[in-house]
Each structure stands twice: as structure tokens, then as C-alpha cells.
Amino acid sequence: MQTNPVIKLDAIKKTYHTGEVDVQAVRGISLDIFPGEFVAIMGSSGSGKSTLMNMIGALDRPTGGHYWLDGIDVSTLNRDQLADVRNEKIGFVFQGFNLLSRTSALENVEMPMQYNRQRITAHEQVERAHHALELVGLGERAGHHPNQLSGGQQQRVAIARALVNRPALLLADEPTGNLDSQTSIEIMGVFQKLNEQGITIVMVTHELDVARFTKRMVILRDGRIVTDEAVANRSVAENELQRLRQEQQAVKLAS
Amino acid sequence: MRILASLKIAERALRRNKMRSLLTMLGVIIGVGAVIGAVSLTSGATKQVEDQVSNLGENVITVFSGNFTTGGMRGGWGSAPTLTLEDTAAIRGLPNVVGISPEVRDRAQVLANGLNWNTQVLGESPDYPQIRNWDIALGAMFSDADVRTLAKAAVIGKTVADQLFPNENPVGQTIRIRNLPFQIVGVLAAKGFNLFGQDQDDVVVVPYSSHMHRITTRTFVNSIQVQAANDKVISLVQQEITDLLLARHRSKEQDFTVRSQLELMQTVTATSRAMGFLLAGVAAVSLVVGGIGIMNIMLVSVTERTREIGIRMAVGARAADILVQFLIEAVTLSAIGGAIGIAGGIGFSKTVAYLKDMPTVTPILWIVIAVVSSAVIGIVSGFYPAWKASRLDPIEALRYE
Ligand SMILES: Nc1ncnc2c1ncn2[C@@H]1O[C@H](COP(=O)(O)OP(=O)(O)OP(=O)(O)O)[C@@H](O)[C@H]1O
Ligand SMILES: [Mg+2]
Numbered sequence: 001m002q003t004n005p006v007i008k009l010d011a012i013k014k015t016y017h018t019g020e021v022d023v024q025a026v027r028g029i030s031l032d033i034f035p036g037e038f039v040a041i042m043g044s045s046g047s048g049k050s051t052l053m054n055m056i057g058a059l060d061r062p063t064g065g066h067y068w069l070d071g072i073d074v075s076t077l078n079r080d081q082l083a084d085v086r087n088e089k090i091g092f093v094f095q096g097f098n099l100l101s102r103t104s105a106l107e108n109v110e111m112p113m114q115y116n117r118q119r120i121t122a123h124e125q126v127e128r129a130h131h132a133l134e135l136v137g138l139g140e141r142a143g144h145h146p147n148q149l150s151g152g153q154q155q156r157v158a159i160a161r162a163l164v165n166r167p168a169l170l171l172a173d174e175p176t177g178n179l180d181s182q183t184s185i186e187i188m189g190v191f192q193k194l195n196e197q198g199i200t201i202v203m204v205t206h207e208l209d210v211a212r213f214t215k216r217m218v219i220l221r222d223g224r225i226v227t228d229e230a231v232a233n234r235s236v237a238e239n240e241l242q243r244l245r246q247e248q249q250a251v252k253l254a255s
Numbered sequence: 256m257r258i259l260a261s262l263k264i265a266e267r268a269l270r271r272n273k274m275r276s277l278l279t280m281l282g283v284i285i286g287v288g289a290v291i292g293a294v295s296l297t298s299g300a301t302k303q304v305e306d307q308v309s310n311l312g313e314n315v316i317t318v319f320s321g322n323f324t325t326g327g328m329r330g331g332w333g334s335a336p337t338l339t340l341e342d343t344a345a346i347r348g349l350p351n352v353v354g355i356s357p358e359v360r361d362r363a364q365v366l367a368n369g370l371n372w373n374t375q376v377l378g379e380s381p382d383y384p385q386i387r388n389w390d391i392a393l394g395a396m397f398s399d400a401d402v403r404t405l406a407k408a409a410v411i412g413k414t415v416a417d418q419l420f421p422n423e424n425p426v427g428q429t430i431r432i433r434n435l436p437f438q439i440v441g442v443l444a445a446k447g448f449n450l451f452g453q454d455q456d457d458v459v460v461v462p463y464s465s466h467m468h469r470i471t472t473r474t475f476v477n478s479i480q481v482q483a484a485n486d487k488v489i490s491l492v493q494q495e496i497t498d499l500l501l502a503r504h505r506s507k508e509q510d511f512t513v514r515s516q517l518e519l520m521q522t523v524t525a526t527s528r529a530m531g532f533l534l535a536g537v538a539a540v541s542l543v544v545g546g547i548g549i550m551n552i553m554l555v556s557v558t559e560r561t562r563e564i565g566i567r568m569a570v571g572a573r574a575a576d577i578l579v580q581f582l583i584e585a586v587t588l589s590a591i592g593g594a595i596g597i598a599g600g601i602g603f604s605k606t607v608a609y610l611k612d613m614p615t616v617t618p619i620l621w622i623v624i625a626v627v628s629s630a631v632i633g634i635v636s637g638f639y640p641a642w643k644a645s646r647l648d649p650i651e652a653l654r655y656e
Contacts, residue, residue: 054650059569059649059650059653060649060650079573079574080573080575083568083571083573083574084571084573086568086569086570086571087570087571087572088571092569092570094569094653098562098565098566098569098653099566100563100566102271103267111566111567111570112570112571114260114572115567115570115571115572115573115576116571161570165570
């Protein structure tokens with residue numbers, strides 16, 4: 001490929017110094033991710049997936065190695081510059097949604113724009129937030145608070161929030177971890193649609209079923225990459241949903 | 256980040272915990288309210304006293320017989336027989352003296368119109384209304400000629416006029432003082448109560464000569480009221496009077512007392528200044544207590560909202576954004592507290608003033624001080640919690656349960 005990678009990791013390490021033993025959560029990961037990719041990071045619990053994602057998301061600093069995001073050496077940035085990178089270049093979707101409670105979906109989605117260095121008028125903020133909510137199919141729920149929304153809907157709000165500053169990169173740490181299978185497929189549908197529109201997506205999951213919706217699978221073990229391969233039989237969310245419905249229909253008819 | 260957006264976040268956060276916000280503000284509310292209320296009332300009282308002091312007349316020096324400072328003579332102000340009409344004449348000759356009136360006082364039963372009334376009868380010179388800055392409402396003051404001829408002329412106060420001549424013009428009528436008929440030549444304008452709560456209008460003024468020869472038989476006067484040319488020469492004139500009388504009386508001990516209205520005024524202002532310092536101390540203490548309350552709650556709030564802080568940082572809030580957000584929240588708390596306190600304090604003092612019929616002065620300076628100090632309190636007490644919030648690590652904050 002001729003294009004430059006969005007993410008370039010070079011021997012990234014992360015060691016936690018807690019108590020007597022040092023925990024080497026990530027032990028030297030090198031990885032290039034190019035624009036338009038849709039990558040699943042997999043691995044068993046404790047293999048370092050979240051630690052890696054947090055570093056890619058500029059939330060955490062590696063203790064060794066280099067990380068270039070969009071050509072910028074993130075390891076050299078200070079706190080404020082990291083905050084700006086998170087704001088402008090990255091959209092992050094968390095496993096636990098991490099929405100502000102008692103705050104409407106619309107206001108949750110508006111929040112990242114409040115910290116945008118380019119001033120966005122209040123009017124434009126509302127407009128963009130609405131647009132992002134429509135993109136994830138929640139246009140009608142803008143005024144709802146998180147506790148009035150289902151898990152899948154909350155995750156959609158979180159995705160809308162991640163998209164609202166128009167990042168080049170969407171990161172998601174177990175976006176379907178708290179969701180049932182149908183809702184998971186719906187969320188993957190949203191991701192596939194976004195990816196088709198050109199957004200690069202990196203997603204952590206430990207479910208193979210979910211990983212199958214992506215284009216590339218990276219498997220970690222003990223803080224190292226053990227497998228990095230293209231997804232063979234890629235699932236398409238629309239088809240999977242249809243199949244699921246048919247199965248449910250069949251169960252209903254049988255009973 | 257925009258201040259407006261921060262204000263919105265702060266407003267929402269405070270509204271989410273209405274009761275707690277209110278309780279947090281209580282310290283500032285009570286502190287500011289108490290100070291504003293107390294200052295309104297005391298400065299109202301001070302102003303009243305000042306008005307009354309200036310009501311005594313302009314640039315007035317009073318010479319009392321007797322010495323205020325020697326124990327043995329105490330209680331003898333104005334009654335010790337030391338001041339004479341000759342003293343008065345001598346003082347009149349001093350430069351910078353523009354008016355003088357020897358004063359003799361007595362209480363007497365007065366009769367007119369078939370009604371009688373017990374009142375104060377003063378012997379004064381025709382300078383008296385000018386010295387006391389007291390207008391004649393009807394008629395005129397008696398003259399120097401009246402003094403020379405021991406005329407039976409009288410000027411009466413408003414209260415006496417109301418008592419004895421309920422529905423008529425007293426001027427030209429006769430009033431009997433100790434059974435002597437005096438002709439009323441004038442009625443003094445209403446002056447109200449003095450510093451000691453006495454009705455100044457309950458008075459009959461006659462020429463001092465008539466008083467000393469006809470009503471009583473006295474050779475000494477109670478006091479001498481002297482009017483200086485202007486406020487700059489008051490102390491000078493006071494000194495000259497002292498020197499003159501010391502020389503005239505040839506006594507070892509000073510048997511008279513010279514007091515100026517200026518000194519009275521200074522006493523009053525000194526008292527009110529002391530009161531001001533006291534209030535400022537109370538204010539400072541209660542605002543510090545209020546500030547500690549705000550700091551406490553802000554610390555609780557930062558801990559409670561650790562996750563929110565983490566989320567905001569994760570989507571790009573800089574440390575400064577978080578700092579400003581919590582600072583604004585603290586300042587909003589104390590500013591609203593201050594505003595409620597000011598309104599409450601004014602309301603309280605107005606209510607008391609209304610019920611007790613007292614004057615109040617809305618203390619603009621103190622309101623400004625209250626506004627500024629509650630803003631400062633907000634910033635100072637909010638800074639540490641806000642700084643703590645801004646130093647949080649995004650990952651750890653997000654992980655906080
Ligand atoms: N803040 C921390 N302090 C100390 N050790 C940590 C910390 N965070 C993670 N670790 C350790 O680092 C290793 C990797 O953790 P990480 O959260 O990245 O795993 P993971 O692959 O995301 O697992 P899971 O699938 O359960 O989410 C684990 O052994 C974990 O105990
Ligand atoms: Mg994890």
C-alpha cells in the first residue's frame with residue numbers, strides 16, 4: 001500500500017508497576033493500520049487488549065516503543081496535546097458506554113464539541129449532534145436520558161458521541177460486551193456502514209462471532225501478537241440479522 | 256472551552272443536587288446576610304445620630320459650667336454657678352465668634368387659653384435660632400431690645416403650640432409662665448427628638464434677661480452656646496474661650512467645660528468605625544466558614560464525579576477545561592449565596608426598620624465588598640478541589656467506581 005498508516009506501532013510496551021511485581025501488560029507490539037481498515041483485536045482475558053487500546057486511543061502512555069498517529073509521534077506529546085489528539089483524531093467507544101447520566105442523548109453527543117479547539121457554534125453543535133444520532137439510527141431519541149434507553153441504544157449514543165468530531169479513527173473496546181447477540185449484530189451493522197464510509201475502525205472483542213464482521217483479526221497472547229490475518233468468511237450484518245429473524249420465526253412456529 | 260458552556264454544566268450540576276447546593280451556600284448566605292443586615296441597621300442608626308448632631312446647629316461650641324472630668328463636680332454640669340453674663344460678653348468679643356447665647360434652663364407650668372402644660376423654659380439670646388439652625392415657623396424671634404428691656408416676650412416650640420393652641424395661631428396670644436403674662440412673638444419650626452430622645456419642640460424660649468430677673472432670680476447661666484464663623488476655626492475658638500475663661504475665673508481648677516459639636520460628631524464616627532471593624536471581622540469569619548463549606552462540598556463533588564471527569568478527559572477536555580469547570584461551579588455557588596445573602600440582609604433590615612420605625616441605609620460599599628469577597632471565596636475554596644480534579648489521570652478516572 002502506498003498510503004501512510006493511520007496507526008503505526010513500533011515495539012510498544014506497557015509495564016505496570018504495582019506492588020512488588022511488575023506486570024508486563026504489553027510486551028512489544030508492532031503494528032501498522034491503514035486508512036479504511038476494520039481491525040478486530042482479540043485475545044483471552046488479561047492478554048493486554050484494553051491496555052493496547054488505551055495507548056492507541058492516546059488515553060495512556062506506553063512505557064516503551066513509539067506510536068505514530070496520522071504521522072504524529074504521540075509518545076512525545078504532553079497532556080494537553082494528548083487531549084487535543086483524543087478530541088480531534090479519535091473517537092472512543094467504551095465497553096461500559098460511559099455516558100453522562102441525567103444528561104440527554106443529544107447533550108452527551110454534543111460534549112466532545114465543547115472541547116474542540118475550533119470553536120463550533122451552539123447551533124452547529126446541535127445540528128451535528130442530531131446528525132450523528134441519525135447516523136446510528138437514534139434520531140428520535142435525542143431527548144432521552146441514558147436510563148431511558150436500552151443497552152444497545154446507549155451504545156449507539158456512545159458511537160454517535162465518538163463520531164461527532166469527525167475523527168479519522170474509531171476505537172472501540174468491547175463495544176458489544178454488554179449486549180445480546182441481536183443487538184451486537186445491529187451495532188456491528190453500524191460499524192460496517194461507517195467503515196464503508198471510510199472511517200478506520202479498531203475494535204477489541206473476545207467473541208469470534210463479532211470479530212467476523214471485521215476485515216482483519218489481530219490476536220494477542222500475554223501482551224504479544226500471535227496472529228494477524230485477514231478475515232476469511234466475513235459476516236455481513238444485514239444477512240446475519242435476517243438469518244437470526246428467520247431462526248426466531250422457526251422457533252415460534254415450532255412451539 | 257467556552258465560559259458559557261462551563262456555566263451551563265455548572266448550573267446543571269448544582270441543580271442536580273438542589274438541597275445540597277442550598278446547604279452549601281448557607282454559610283455564605285448567612286455570613287453575607289448578617290453583615291449586610293447589620294450594616295444597614297447600624298449605619299442607619301449612625302446616620303440618625305449624625306443628623307441629630309448636626310441638628311444641634313452649625314459650628315456650635317457649648318461652654319458648660321462645671322468640669323466634666325473632675326469627679327467631685329460630676330452631675331453639676333450646667334448647674335455649678337460659674338458662668339456669668341460677663342463671661343458671655345467677654346466671649347462675644349473674641350474674633351471668629353458670630354453668634355452667642357447664654358442659656359438658663361428651668362421647668363415651669365405654663366398656662367394659656369385655659370389650658371396648662373408643664374414644659375422647659377429656656378432663657379436665650381436672639382442669636383439662638385441661628386445658632387441652633389432652627390427656623391421660626393410663625394412670627395419672629397424676640398430682639399436685642401427685648402433682652403435689654405426684660406421684655407415679656409416668648410417664642411414657643413411646636414409641641415407647646417399644639418398643646419395650648421390646638422386650632423389657632425399662637426402669635427400675639429398671651430402665655431402665662433409662673434403666672435407672668437408673656438406675649439408670644441413666634442413659633443419655632445418642628446425639630447423632633449434629640450439624641451437622648453427628648454422632644455426638642457416641648458420648649459418655651461424667652462429673653463435670658465427676662466428669665467433671670469422675672470421667672471427666676473439667677474446671676475449665673477447654665478451654659479453658653481457659641482457659634483464659630485466656620486468649621487476650620489472651631490478648635491481655635493475653643494482654645495480662646497478656654498484661655499479667656501481661665502483668665503477671668505482666676506481659679507486653679509478649670510470650673511467650666513468647652514465642648515464642640517465637632518467633638519461629638521467625632522465620637523459618633525469613631526463609634527461607628529469601631530462597629531464597622533467589628534462587622535468586618537464577623538463577616539470575614541463567616542465567609543471563611545462559608546468558604547470551607549464550599550471547599551468541602553466541591554471535594555465531595557469531585558470524588559463523586561470522577562467518572563464524569565474521566566469521560567470528559569477521554570473525549571478531549573484539557574486539564575484547564577476541568578479546572579475552569581469546577582472553579583465556575585464553586586464561584587457560582589458562592590456568588591448565588593452572596594446574592595441571596597445580600598437580598599436577605601436588605602430585606603431583614605428593611606423589615607426591622609419598618610417594624611421598629613428606624614432608618615436604614617443601603618450600604619452600597621458593603622454590598623460591593625460582599626460581592627467581591629464571595630467571588631473570591633468561591634475561587635479560593637474552589638481552587639484546590641478543581642485543581643485536584645484537573646490532575647486526575649483519564650484512565651484511572653474512567654476506571655473509578
Ligand atoms: N492499572 C493497572 N495496574 C496494574 N495492572 C494492570 C492495570 N491494568 C491492567 N493491568 C494488568 O495488565 C494485564 C492486561 O490487562 P488488560 O486490561 O489490558 O487485559 P484485557 O486483554 O483487556 O482483558 P479483558 O478481556 O479481561 O478486558 C492484566 O494482567 C492486568 O491485570
Ligand atoms: Mg479489557
